[in-house]
Amino acid sequence: MSNISKAFENGKAFIGFVTAGDPDIETSEQIMLSMAKGGCDLIEIGIPFSDPIAEGPVIQEANLRSLSQGTTTDKVFELTKKVSAQIDIPLVYMTYLNVLFAYGYDRFLEKAKAAGISGVIIPDMPYEEKAELQEVAQKYDIDVISLIAPTSDDRIKMIAAEAQGFVYTVSSMGVTGARSEIKTDLESIVDSIKQATDIPVAIGFGINTPEQASKYSKIADGVIVGSAIVRLVGEYKKDAPQKVYEYVKSMKGAM
Numbered sequence: 001m002s003n004i005s006k007a008f009e010n011g012k013a014f015i016g017f018v019t020a021g022d023p024d025i026e027t028s029e030q031i032m033l034s035m036a037k038g039g040c041d042l043i044e045i046g047i048p049f050s051d052p053i054a055e056g057p058v059i060q061e062a063n064l065r066s067l068s069q070g071t072t073t074d075k076v077f078e079l080t081k082k083v084s085a086q087i088d089i090p091l092v093y094m095t096y097l098n099v100l101f102a103y104g105y106d107r108f109l110e111k112a113k114a115a116g117i118s119g120v121i122i123p124d125m126p127y128e129e130k131a132e133l134q135e136v137a138q139k140y141d142i143d144v145i146s147l148i149a150p151t152s153d154d155r156i157k158m159i160a161a162e163a164q165g166f167v168y169t170v171s172s173m174g175v176t177g178a179r180s181e182i183k184t185d186l187e188s189i190v191d192s193i194k195q196a197t198d199i200p201v202a203i204g205f206g207i208n209t210p211e212q213a214s215k216y217s218k219i220a221d222g223v224i225v226g227s228a229i230v231r232l233v234g235e236y237k238k239d240a241p242q243k244v245y246e247y248v249k250s251m252k253g254a255m
Helices: 004-008 025-038 057-068 073-084 097-103 105-115 131-139 153-161 186-196 210-219 227-254
Strands: 013-019 042-046 091-094 119-121 143-145 167-170 201-204 222-225
Touching: 004 013, 013 025, 013 057, 013 201, 013 227, 025 042, 025 073, 025 227, 042 057, 042 073, 057 227, 073 091, 073 105, 097 105, 105 131, 131 143, 153 186, 167 186, 186 201, 186 210, 210 222, 210 227, 222 227
Parallel strands: 013 042, 013 222, 042 091, 091 119, 119 143, 167 201, 201 222
Antiparallel strands: none
């Protein structure tokens, strides 16, 4: 059992995503600290990957910027360790299965635990294949966080019943990216999840305005914002920490 539940103890959770090593390792550390200072209750740290299939252009470009700076999985572990020593909110990794597979599940999760990580989100890992990873993750008290998409249908309750940490509810079809309008019937999806589990439910993919944060925090236990934060990093680079702090503060305030 990880400490992810901490993120949901004081009302609705604001979960922010950022790509590690973008625009560089040093600035990346300051961005994560500014996210915590601005009001993030949990931070998703993206480990850059060359083929991030769930991501839209904004986060794809962040992956490429980070990799071009020479970011490696080991450097992300070092960065995370520095960040986790300075803040006390839960941290989770979001990356792709090949990153863990190439590193070795046990070795990866042991290092993740030592770096202060409480969970992992693997968008390209099917529900049917997560048992092997989950078995190793349990050794290190790391939650394997499940994603539920609008197309999950009759699988929703099955996935939710075995979920750990929190349920990542995908708001829309397609890849990550800010959306002006989200048309999915999220209330009924969250209701189905709640019937199957007591763990918190957070909504992500597309949320980027304070109005959306306010609206969806009324439906779920938390909201997840990634592309809007990553866009600020891409735009302001070394000056991004202050901009990200102001943005996170406005989003958390709206909730």
